[in-house]
Amino acid sequence: MSLPFEEVHRQSSFIFADAPDEDKYSVCVHCGFCLEVCPTYQEWSDENHSPRGRVYLIKQTAEGHLTLNEDVMDPVFTCLDCRACESVCPSGVQVGALIEEARGQVFYANPKRGWRGWLEQLFLREIFPHPKRLQKLRALTRFYQVSGLQTWVRRLGLLRILPRHLQALEAAMPEVTVQPLLGNSENLPMVDGKSSTRKNTGEKGKVALFTGCVMDVFYTHVHEATAEVLLRNHFQVHVPSEQKCCGALQVHAGDRDTARSLARKNIQAFLNSDADYIVVNAAGCGALLKEYPELFRNYPEEMERAELFASKVRDISELLFEKGWEPPKGELCETVAYHDACHLCHAQKIRHQPRALLASIPGLQLVDLPDADRCCGSAGIYNLTHPEMAQRLLERKLADIPDDVSTLAMGNPGCLLQISSGLKEKNVPVKVVHTVELLQRAYRMEGEGEDGAAKTCAN
Ligand code: SF4
Ligand code: SF4
Incomplete structure (x- = not known):
């Protein structure tokens, strides 16, 4: 006999704020359509580590049939939060949100102790939320890269004390540039359009660029490219200086209070900027920024601003596609495959927009990547917490790259780092x-060809 709702609710093992929402788990009809697209189920063939198994586990815990601890909730942590299951679920079960809420319960019920707890606290609360501290870490990384220290560490083989996946990530780490974009946008002439060779009318609207944390440390050049392409397409571009990290790493780890505090600061900074659009070039950040209202579902007084903020967020490919872009005239003589970052295709349903942008480039041959929307194993910090599964998924992704491909394109820094580390380790010359x-x-x-004509693949 099933218990009445109030009784079930009272007996739940989820006792902290933001518990998994009954409206989300109760709609699962156990059909199993999600099993075959779930990377962990594909690898382990274990129902516990499938979407259906995880939703059932969450429901059982919510109803008090299981106790709340890290061992019981292990399948919630082996989940990549890739949300491939959501793309095929006929009932619209929000597996990603349920997983994140369940992790939140474990985070508060069983805070990590010892060095793991200290490290988690250090990164989630003391470094990523503070741009100035992140910049110090950035400066240290740059010092390591340019002072010769990295060369000596590699030459002496000191990296051999690290696990293999960390060695591969270190090898693929992009060179940290001199300055991040956040706080230095005035130094980039392209941002105010002064050095643009074409007149930027700004007629398409005012864009506020979200810089993020990891993206602005390792991929500042992608921010520069984003600003340049937006200016070329007649948007005004601004970089709000009070913005913070989006909070995605905290949400994935279960630290919802820190994520909410970051969300409040971002909502304030971006709504104050009066931008028409908030543009993101990192799929993981974009997905969370669009889902800020979910973080405030128990805070009705803040919901309106969170929804207004979310309504302005666009991935760079999404905005260009929505508002129109000028197809480039310069040719790129490359064979390109596109990898769908999970948080673009499954979380934001953005698939055709980046492909349309790439297809508009003269000379560029766009070819299919088999299973392009299967996770590469990066998944936030999953490649650090579950290296064995992350490596298996990386191997599958690398094996799928067609032989004639010269370049792999994507829209997320985690995927960029993960896939480049795999290619570098195997000496595969794909950019x-x-x-x-x-x-x-x-x-x-x-205009780079003869007589100012566009250069062609033939010359
Ligand atoms: S596809 Fe959706 S409804 Fe079906 S078992 Fe999976 S989560 Fe449940
Ligand atoms: S989010 Fe990904 S790993 Fe997690 S249950 Fe869904 S498909 Fe499986």
């Missing part, structure tokens, strides 16, 4: 770039 970098290059190629 890995953000989609917007190819557009930037094609625009820059305009």
Whole structure:
């Protein structure tokens, strides 16, 4: 006999704020359509580590049939939060949100102790939320890269004390540039359009660029490309200086209070900027920014602003597609495959927009990547917490890259780092770039041929 709702609710093992929402788990009809697209189920063939199994586990815990602890909730942590299951679920079960809410319960019920707890606290609360501290870490990384220390560490084989996946990530780490974009946008002439060779009318609206944390440390050049492409397409571009990290890493780890505090600061900074659009070039950040209202579902007085904020958020490919872009005239003679970052295709349903941008580049051959929307194993910090599964998924992704491909394009920094580390380790000479970098290059190629004509693949 089933218990009345109030009784069930009272007996729930989820006792902290933001518990998994009954409206989300109760709509699962156990059909199993999600099993075959779930990377962990594909690898382990274990129902516990499938979407259906995880939703059932959450329901059982919500109803008090299971106790709340990290061991019981292990399948919630082996989940990549890739949300491939959501793309095929006929009932619209929000598996990603349920997983994140369940992790929140474990985070508060069983705070990590010892060095793991200290490290988690250090990164989630003391470094990523504070741009100035993040910049110190950035400066240290740059010092490591340019002072010769990295060369000596590699030459002496000191990295051999690290696990293999960390060695691969270190090898693929992009060179940290001198300055981040946040706080230095005035130094980039392209941002105010002064050095643009074409007149930027700004007629398409005012864009506030979201810089993020990891993206602005390792991929500042992608921000520059984003700003340049937006200016080329007649948007005004601004970089609100009070913005913070989006909070996605905290949400994935279960630290919802820190994520909410970051969300409040971002909502304030971006709504104050009076921008028409908030543009993101990192799929993971974009997905969370669009889902800020979910973080405030128990805070009705803040919901309106969270919804207004979310309504302005666009991935760079989404905005260009929505408002129209000028197809570049410069040719890129490359064979390109596109990898769908999970948080673009499954979480934001953005699939055709980046492909349309790439297809508009003259000379560029766009070819299919088999299973392009299967996770590469990066998944936030999953490649650090579950390296064995992350490596298996990376191997599958690398094996799928067609032989004739010269460049792999994508829209997320985690995927960029993960896939480049795999390719570098195997000495595969395929370039890995953000989609917007190819557009930037094609625009820059305009007028580079003889007599100022666009350069062609033939000359
Ligand atoms: S596809 Fe959706 S409804 Fe069907 S078992 Fe999976 S989560 Fe449940
Ligand atoms: S989010 Fe990804 S890993 Fe998690 S249950 Fe869904 S498909 Fe599986």
